[in-house]
Amino acid sequence: MHSTLHRSTSLRFLAVALAGLSLLSGCGTSIHIAPPPGFAVLDGGEDHAYRAVSPDGVVLAVRREKNEPHGDLGFWSGAIDAKLRRDGYRAFEAHEVVAKGVRGKQIRYAIERAGREHTYWVTVFVTEKHVLTAEAGGDHELFARESQALARALETLDVE
Amino acid sequence: MVYRTSFAVVLSGLLAFGEGCAARQSLPEAAPYKASYGEAVAADSSPSSEEGGTRAQASMPVGEPASKGKQAASDKVASSEEAPGTPILIYAGALALLVDPAAFAATIDSATELATKLGGFVGRHDDRSVTLRVPSTHFREAMRELEKLGAVQSRNVEAEDVTEEFHDLDVRLKSLHATRKRLEELLQKAANIHDVLEVEEQLARVTEEIDRIEGRIRFLQSHAALSTITVTLAPKTPTALKTLAPLPPRTIPLPIGWFSSLGIDYLLELSR
Numbered sequence: 001m002h003s004t005l006h007r008s009t010s011l012r013f014l015a016v017a018l019a020g021l022s023l024l025s026g027c028g029t030s031i032h033i034a035p036p037p038g039f040a041v042l043d044g045g046e047d048h049a050y051r052a053v054s055p056d057g058v059v060l061a062v063r064r065e066k067n068e069p070h071g072d073l074g075f076w077s078g079a080i081d082a083k084l085r086r087d088g089y090r091a092f093e094a095h096e097v098v099a100k101g102v103r104g105k106q107i108r109y110a111i112e113r114a115g116r117e118h119t120y121w122v123t124v125f126v127t128e129k130h131v132l133t134a135e136a137g138g139d140h141e142l143f144a145r146e147s148q149a150l151a152r153a154l155e156t157l158d159v160e
Numbered sequence: 161m162v163y164r165t166s167f168a169v170v171l172s173g174l175l176a177f178g179e180g181c182a183a184r185q186s187l188p189e190a191a192p193y194k195a196s197y198g199e200a201v202a203a204d205s206s207p208s209s210e211e212g213g214t215r216a217q218a219s220m221p222v223g224e225p226a227s228k229g230k231q232a233a234s235d236k237v238a239s240s241e242e243a244p245g246t247p248i249l250i251y252a253g254a255l256a257l258l259v260d261p262a263a264f265a266a267t268i269d270s271a272t273e274l275a276t277k278l279g280g281f282v283g284r285h286d287d288r289s290v291t292l293r294v295p296s297t298h299f300r301e302a303m304r305e306l307e308k309l310g311a312v313q314s315r316n317v318e319a320e321d322v323t324e325e326f327h328d329l330d331v332r333l334k335s336l337h338a339t340r341k342r343l344e345e346l347l348q349k350a351a352n353i354h355d356v357l358e359v360e361e362q363l364a365r366v367t368e369e370i371d372r373i374e375g376r377i378r379f380l381q382s383h384a385a386l387s388t389i390t391v392t393l394a395p396k397t398p399t400a401l402k403t404l405a406p407l408p409p410r411t412i413p414l415p416i417g418w419f420s421s422l423g424i425d426y427l428l429e430l431s432r
Binding site for chain 1: 260261262395397411413414416418419421422423424425426427428430432
């Protein structure tokens with residue numbers, strides 16, 4: 001009887017500890033964002049905490065990573081931009097965005113895939129502990145139809 | 161016998177007149193004058209030009225103040241008593257615009273609204289093009305407003321000068337009316353069935369020719385009063401950003417693991 005009670009208490013402690021660790025690391029925390037109209041929300045998959053997709057394959061995804069090495073918005077947006085341009089992405093627009101009062105930077109790229117022009121937006125928000133990146137992309141012609149709805153959805157992202 | 165001879169002489173004289181009309185009819189029509197948009201606009205900018213019978217003058221109807229309205233244009237082409245030298249032009253414009261594909265429908269709607277506002281209408285339209293008919297007095301204004309709906313890929317304006325054809329048709333019509341009147345008078349005087357049949361045959365031929373010419377005049381009048389503008393849309397593709405600074409000669413990839421899963425390929429791989 002005593003042994004059963006002890007095991008139950010231990011399991012409860014382990015669950016609470018794991019949840020606490022998970023919160024501290026930032027992994028597994030849910031992302032709050034209003035999906036664009038007509039999009040369906042998927043599970044985050046291997047790389048993201050949130051994914052939503054339109055019927056014809058325009059995707060919006062958000063990931064939350066640790067702010068390590070510790071950097072500000074300029075560092076992270078610059079590092080991501082340099083990586084993408086090294087990979088052949090053509091930046092055609094960059095501007096500041098604000099999501100629920102938190103300032104971020106959005107860079108819009110074009111790249112060809114399977115003989116078609118594709119659009120890829122990456123929006124970066126940085127807090128003391130985390131780096132949030134919201135990616136949106138798809139075939140240019142399909143993406144253009146959703147671009148305004150995607151921009152509005154990004155403004156609803158709960159960065160904190 | 162004397163009566164028959166004189167009847168035959170009169171009828172052959174009328175027929176000879178009719179042949180003269182036919183000969184005029186076979187004259188080549190005025191070659192269409194194709195003006196570039198630049199020429200048309202340049203001509204429009206000097207509507208008070210003193211040059212007579214030049215291309216600049218030929219473009220004058222486009223540059224007329226809108227306040228004169230479409231009635232003025234209709235009157236101008238409808239009247240057969242207009243001042244000599246006033247050109248009668250049929251305008252046709254074509255615009256190819258680059259537009260965001262998401263805005264195709266809205267652009268077609270805007271073009272339609274513009275045509276209606278200027279007193280015109282839509283001839284036909286589909287998902288990517290629209291053909292508008294607008295009063296010729298508003299042709300230039302319509303082209304300018306339509307050019308604002310997207311990035312202009314190409315533009316083309318053609319002005320066909322039908323003045324000579326119109327006046328030629330008008331003269332032939334008057335001659336044919338006179339011939340018909342005389343044939344009708346001759347018919348009253350015909351003394352035997354042979355003469356009646358002969359005159360009636362000529363009357364039918366002249367009447368048919370009058371109908372044909374009147375139809376052609378109506379066609380020219382309607383096309384000169386209303387210009388045709390065809391707008392074609394094509395998708396606008398993003399261009400490389402000019403304002404962002406180019407990359408320095410060498411950048412070093414940062415050792416940040418999650419960067420490897422950034423990009424469109426990972427994003428669109430939904431099974432991952």
